[in-house]
Each structure stands twice: as C-alpha cells, then as structure tokens.
Amino acid sequence: MSTISGDAGSKSKTIFAAVLIIIIIAAVSFAVWYVFFRDELSARERILIHFKCKKCGHEFQMLNKELNDQILKAADPDGNYEYRQNAHCPECGAQWSGELMLECKKCGKHFVPKSEENPVCSFCGTNFFESMRGYDPESENEGPQPGENVGRPGRRPR
Ligand SMILES: [Zn+2]
Numbered sequence: 001m002s003t004i005s006g007d008a009g010s011k012s013k014t015i016f017a018a019v020l021i022i023i024i025i026a027a028v029s030f031a032v033w034y035v036f037f038r039d040e041l042s043a044r045e046r047i048l049i050h051f052k053c054k055k056c057g058h059e060f061q062m063l064n065k066e067l068n069d070q071i072l073k074a075a076d077p078d079g080n081y082e083y084r085q086n087a088h089c090p091e092c093g094a095q096w097s098g099e100l101m102l103e104c105k106k107c108g109k110h111f112v113p114k115s116e117e118n119p120v121c122s123f124c125g126t127n128f129f130e131s132m133r134g135y136d137p138e139s140e141n142e143g144p145q146p147g148e149n150v151g152r153p154g155r156r157p158r
C-alpha cells in the first residue's frame with residue numbers, strides 16, 4: 001500500500017483497478033476451490049461439531065476437518081501433536097477454549113457434558129447414552145461421542 005502515493009493520481013487508479021481485478025479473480029477461484037474441496041471431504045470430515053467457549057460462552061460449529069486442521073497446525077516441527085477435542089474460539093480468540101458439545105437426541109439441544117462417564121443433557125436431564133438408545137445413526141450424520149477420537153493421533157497426512 002505504501003507504493004501508492006497521492007500525487008500519482010491516474011497511475012494509482014490503474015494500480016487500484018488491477019489490484020481489484022486480482023482480488024476478484026482470487027475470490028472467485030477460492031470459491032470454486034472451496035466448493036470442490038467441500039465435496040471431496042469424507043463423511044467423517046464433514047461431521048459438524050458443536051463447541052462452547054469456556055471463556056466467553058460463545059457457541060460455534062466447526063467441521064471435523066477444520067478441527068483436525070487446527071490440531072495439525074499446532075504440531076511441533078517433528079509432526080507430533082496432541083489429540084484434542086477442543087477448538088479455538090472464533091469470538092474471543094482463546095486457544096482451545098471451545099468445549100465439545102453433544103446433541104441430546106431427546107430434546108435436540110446441544111450441551112457440554114459435565115463428565116465423559118455420565119453425560120447428562122443440561123436441558124432435559126436425559127443421559128446422552130440413554131437418548132442414543134433406539135436412535136438410528138444411519139438416518140443422520142453421526143456426531144462425535146464422548147471419548148471418541150475425532151482425529152488420527154500420531155500420524156500426519158502427507
Ligand atoms: Zn470465546
């Protein structure tokens with residue numbers, strides 16, 4: 001931006017127009033890439049995970065793929081990374097402060113389980129495992145379950 005000076009009127013306008021065209025081309029190609037990229041995701045990577053930030057209380061959703069990317073990004077130079085079920089909060093920016101939420105199959109609401117052993121819905125009081133009983137996971141995208149690994153620990157793709 002510092003190369004565009006005020007006294008080079010028409011020249012800076014030309015540069016501005018050129019930059020604008022480049023931005024538009026970049027945006028369009030990103031959109032095209034994004035559409036295909038999403039299509040190429042596996043069913044598992046497309047799972048939408050709900051999180052709640054422990055810091056600011058913001059609730060957000062993230063694809064399993066995006067969570068895996070965040071985890072891989074935090075890997076050390078040797079490619080080792082820590083498996084996590086937490087995500088960065090997009091609202092306040094706190095690292096790994098988004099806690100995994102489970103979907104209660106009884107009332108359909110998302111809640112943060114107080115413990116992995118006894119995940120009880122904070123809205124209707126139903127145990128998550130109880131609410132899963134008789135529920136057909138084939139009918140819908142199956143969400144992550146407590147203690148289940150959503151990543152592939154120890155191995156880095158490529
Ligand atoms: Zn937050």
Ligand SMILES: [Zn+2]
Pocket residue numbers: 104105106107108109121122123124125126
């Ligand atoms: Zn419930």
